[in-house]
Amino acid sequence: MAGTTERSAAAKKRKPTNVFKSAHPNKPERPKRGKKSEKRLATENGIKALNPKWGYTFVAPFFVMFLIFGLAPVIFSIWIAFYNWDPLGDEQEFYGFTNFTDVLVDENFWIALRNTFSIWFFSTIPQMIMAIGLASILRNPRLKGATFWRTILLVPNITSVLAIAIVFGQLFGRDFGLVNLALTYLGMPAHIDWIAEPLPSHVAIATMITWRWLGYNALIFLAAMLAIPSYLYESADLDGASKWQQFRYITLPQLKNTITFVLIVGTIGGLQVFAEPLTLGGNMSGGDSRQFSTLTLFLYEQAFVNNRWGYAAAIGIFITVIVLIISAINFAITRQIASEDNNK
Amino acid sequence: MDQVPVTFQKRKKPRWQKMSPLSYITLTLVGFISVFPFYWMVIVASNGNEEISKETPTLLIGPRLFEVLGNVFVANEFFGAAMWNTVFVGTIVAAAQVFFSSVAGFAFAKLNFKGRKFLVLFVIGTMMLPSQLGIIPLYMLVAGLGWMNTLTALIVPALVTAFGVFWMRQVIDAQVPNELLEAASIDGAGVFRIYWQIVFPLILQSGFVLGLFSFLAVWNDFLWPLLVLNDPQQFTVQVAVNQLQSAYTIDYALNLGGAFLATAPLLVLFLFVGRKLVSGVMDGAVKG
Numbered sequence: 001m002a003g004t005t006e007r008s009a010a011a012k013k014r015k016p017t018n019v020f021k022s023a024h025p026n027k028p029e030r031p032k033r034g035k036k037s038e039k040r041l042a043t044e045n046g047i048k049a050l051n052p053k054w055g056y057t058f059v060a061p062f063f064v065m066f067l068i069f070g071l072a073p074v075i076f077s078i079w080i081a082f083y084n085w086d087p088l089g090d091e092q093e094f095y096g097f098t099n100f101t102d103v104l105v106d107e108n109f110w111i112a113l114r115n116t117f118s119i120w121f122f123s124t125i126p127q128m129i130m131a132i133g134l135a136s137i138l139r140n141p142r143l144k145g146a147t148f149w150r151t152i153l154l155v156p157n158i159t160s161v162l163a164i165a166i167v168f169g170q171l172f173g174r175d176f177g178l179v180n181l182a183l184t185y186l187g188m189p190a191h192i193d194w195i196a197e198p199l200p201s202h203v204a205i206a207t208m209i210t211w212r213w214l215g216y217n218a219l220i221f222l223a224a225m226l227a228i229p230s231y232l233y234e235s236a237d238l239d240g241a242s243k244w245q246q247f248r249y250i251t252l253p254q255l256k257n258t259i260t261f262v263l264i265v266g267t268i269g270g271l272q273v274f275a276e277p278l279t280l281g282g283n284m285s286g287g288d289s290r291q292f293s294t295l296t297l298f299l300y301e302q303a304f305v306n307n308r309w310g311y312a313a314a315i316g317i318f319i320t321v322i323v324l325i326i327s328a329i330n331f332a333i334t335r336q337i338a339s340e341d342n343n344k
Numbered sequence: 345m346d347q348v349p350v351t352f353q354k355r356k357k358p359r360w361q362k363m364s365p366l367s368y369i370t371l372t373l374v375g376f377i378s379v380f381p382f383y384w385m386v387i388v389a390s391n392g393n394e395e396i397s398k399e400t401p402t403l404l405i406g407p408r409l410f411e412v413l414g415n416v417f418v419a420n421e422f423f424g425a426a427m428w429n430t431v432f433v434g435t436i437v438a439a440a441q442v443f444f445s446s447v448a449g450f451a452f453a454k455l456n457f458k459g460r461k462f463l464v465l466f467v468i469g470t471m472m473l474p475s476q477l478g479i480i481p482l483y484m485l486v487a488g489l490g491w492m493n494t495l496t497a498l499i500v501p502a503l504v505t506a507f508g509v510f511w512m513r514q515v516i517d518a519q520v521p522n523e524l525l526e527a528a529s530i531d532g533a534g535v536f537r538i539y540w541q542i543v544f545p546l547i548l549q550s551g552f553v554l555g556l557f558s559f560l561a562v563w564n565d566f567l568w569p570l571l572v573l574n575d576p577q578q579f580t581v582q583v584a585v586n587q588l589q590s591a592y593t594i595d596y597a598l599n600l601g602g603a604f605l606a607t608a609p610l611l612v613l614f615l616f617v618g619r620k621l622v623s624g625v626m627d628g629a630v631k632g
Contacts, residue, residue, distance in 0.1 A: 050525065054535040055457030062448040062504045063463075069501040071470065073478030073485060080480060087484075134374060137367045144363070151618040152375045154625065158610050159382075160564035162582050163603035166589070167381040170388065170596055178384070215378060216625060223626035272474050275566055282589065296476050304571060309480050316477040323474055 081313035088307070099314035109315065111290050112298040115202065115277075119294065120270035122206030127214055128262060132255070134214070135221035136247065150222070153215030164208060165279030169195070172204045195280060198291040205276045205292055213269075217262050224258040225251060260334040267326050271319055272296045295319050382607065389413065389601040412601040419588055419598060422576045423605070426584035433498045433580065434562035438555035440503040446551055449512025450543050454525060455535070464513065467506045479568075486572060497572040498580065502562065508554055511628055515550040516543060553624030556617055563610065581606045 081100070084093040103109050138149060156164070171178045172194035180192060194204040228251065236246045274296040277286050284301035286293025293301070296319065303312035391406030417423050451457070452464050482501060491497040520543050528538050544551075566582040573579055579587070585602040588595075614621070 050455055050529055050535055050538070052455050052457040055451040055455035055460060058451035058455065058535075058539075059448045059463065062444050062509055065444070065500075065504045066470075066506065069482065069485070070478070070504070070506070073481035074473055076481035077478050134370070137363075137371060140363055140367070142363050143367070147619060147622075149371050149375065150622045152378055154618065154622055155611070155614060156378050156381075158560055158614055158621070159607050160566065160582055160585075162564070162566050162585055163385075163607045164381055166585075166599050166603045167384055170600065171381070171384065211377065211381070214374070219622060219625045268472065268474065272476060274476075278567075279586075279589075296474075299476060300479075300567065303480055313480055316474070316479075319474050320477055324472065327472060 077313040077316055080310055081317055083310045085310035085313070086307065087309055092310075095310060099310045100317075102311065103314050103318060108290060108293065108298060109295075109318075112286070112293045112295045115198070115286070115290075115292055116271060116273065116294045116296075118199070118202045119205050119209070119273060119292070120267065122203055123209035123213075123273075124263070124266045124270055127210045127217065128259070128266070130210075131214055131217035131262070132221050134218035135225055136251070138218065138222050139225045150219060153218055155215070156212050157216045159212075161208075161212070161275035162279050164212065165276050168204065168208050168211075168276075169280050172207075196288065196291070198289075201280070201287060201292045205273070205280065208276045209270075209273065213266075217266075220262060221255065221258060224255055228254045256334060256337060260330055264327050264330050267330070268323050271323055271326075274300060295322075382611065385600045385604045385607065388596055389604050392597050393595065408597075409601075412597050413605060415598055416588065416601045416605060420576065420584055420602075422579060423581075423584050423602070425577055426579040426581045427605070427609070429495060429578065430563055430580040430582075433495050433502075434559040436499050437502045437562050438559040441505065441508045441558040442551040442555045444504045445508030445512040445554060446516070446544060446547060447539065448509045449514075449516050450539050452509070452513040453516040454520070454522070454543075464510075467509055470506045471510065479571075483571060491572070493573055493575050493578055495578060498562070498565075498569055502558075505558075508558070511554060512547070512550070514628070515547050519550070520546050549620070550624065550627065552617075553620055553627075556613075556621060557624070560610065 082095055082097070084095045084098070086092065134153070137143065138146065143149070172180075174180065174191065174193045174195070177194065179194065183189075183192070192200050194200045232250045232254075233246055236250055241249070273294050277292040277294055277297050278284060278300075281287045281292065284297055284305050286297050286301075295315065299312050299315040299319065302308045302315060386405055386409065387403065389412045390409035391402055392408050392412065420426075452460060452467075486492060486497045486501070491500070524542060525538055528542055533541070562580075564582060565580070566586065569580045569583045570586065573583060576584075576587070585599075585606045588598055588602040
């Protein structure tokens with residue numbers, strides 16, 4: 001009891017950092033991991049001494065603004081999708097499912113879908129493998145300059161897609177681009193048109209995305225790896241497991257949730273890619289032959305170039321459905337793997 | 345230690361292999377690729393168009409950097425205003441996000457009100473929705489409110505995000521000990537005082553990281569400002585950079601000079617806060 005009064009007295013003196021330090025001497029922002037489960041139980045019911053009614057007051061400002069500027073527009077766009085909505089006209093014509101069926105027979109929608117998945121594939125899968133590889137280098141306690149490496153890997157993530165797309169557009173130039181130049185030095189046929197050809201343009205865009213997110217995801221995997229209890233490795237060491245076996249049978253299974261998380265976030269992000277192709281092409285059509293038009297770019301083109309709002313809203317709903325289906329598949333696969341592991 | 349009779353009780357750290365040179369080479373390579381595009385911006389902007397169109401382009405910084413950067417301000421006389429606008433919007437949005445997210449996150453983490461679990465799941469669920477889904481109605485709303493072509497159109501819709509609340513809830517759940525709040529409450533502190541005097545100071549670090557990410561998002565946002573702004577005096581920095589591109593001939597030096605101006609402040613900022621961002625990213629990671 002004496003301890004608690006001391007603490008709250010200190011809190012009153014507005015020295016909460018000291019109070020906190022007494023509990024966690026090293027780093028206040030990182031509580032010890034072992035205590036996590038205890039704490040979770042404690043917070044499950046909230047703080048009993050605090051009047052729960054205040055909860056509504058505290059979440060109200062967020063919810064009011066979130067409903068008006070976040071959720072209401074989403075719901076209203078479902079409404080719009082059933083109309084032939086002309087932003088300039090006064091009366092909107094009810095269209096039923098026409099917008100949806102029109103999308104399904106629109107060749108450009110399918111091109112955009114193909115491009116989106118192609119770019120998603122080239123940007124997600126290699127990136128994940130590289131991120132896990134980088135994380136396993138970074139986690140080694142013997143690594144010198146750990147903070148430096150972690151920090152430098154995050155640099156790409158802070159910069160704007162626009163600025164970087166301008167640079168990459170130039171690096172991937174057909175005639176004077178550094179990428180083709182480097183390929184020539186390596187003895188490869190290097191007159192690849194990274195912008196006009198469909199597949200190379202997907203690779204170029206995927207490179208931009210990978211460049212931007214690789215370090216970020218490596219840090220996510222690193223954090224997850226550091227949270228793996230070390231006794232697992234100790235006992236594996238005792239059993240004489242090789243480093244590769246430890247990676248395969250301890251690290252990878254323990255990263256399951258993180259892999260799902262990164263995959264889902266990467267997929268949601270991947271289905272929304274538009275800034276890179278927009279900047280690379282300079283307009284919303286996604287290249288001269290729509291070779292890198294993506295779903296979201298297609299949506300924006302219909303909405304703000306062609307002024308077909310109902311049609312664009314229908315595209316948005318298709319994107320959402322695709323996102324939800326893929327997320328569900330991801331969850332299902334991970335759960336399947338998880339239960340298989342438990343049955344072993 | 346040697347006298348402990350049962351050796352297997354002794355906790356051994358896992359034996360880590362020595363770092364192989366290959367690991368350092370890999371890291372150096374990735375690090376080099378991470379910063380090279382920034383260096384390339386400077387090379388192009390400082391050498392001009394002729395230099396980089398040669399058979400073997402130079403990899404050295406040329407003498408014309410300030411000339412080209414000056415040209416950016418000539419090509420778009422409101423470029424400086426655009427940078428200022430972005431700082432203005434970004435600061436307000438960052439502060440608002442930290443405040444609203446931490447207040448709501450505190451309630452979600454520590455206050456046992458009815459419907460809390462449902463609301464948390466609801467917030468998480470909305471994070472799955474692609475953000476462009478609501479862009480047309482939001483555009484109509486902003487137009488209806490008369491905010492077109494004002495910075496208000498950028499500020500108000502960005503004041504709160506589901507992600508911010510979710511993140512702050514995680515942070516407060518993990519970093520604010522319950523005993524502290526219980527004790528303060530027993531001593532008669534009200535909920536508001538507890539938030540302001542105990543919770544807020546404890547989560548300042550993470551709040552700062554959230555604020556930084558919000559600021560970066562505003563600084564780098566491109567499409568929304570492009571849609572709602574059309575007066576060059578109101579532009580944000582990305583729109584101003586994009587404006588340089590619209591010319592008929594591609595002026596690489598000018599474009600990359602603009603990109604450099606839009607990026608350099610972030611890199612300077614990163615020098616000071618990079619480590620905080622790293623720990624922020626890692627704290628927010630899903631573990632296990």
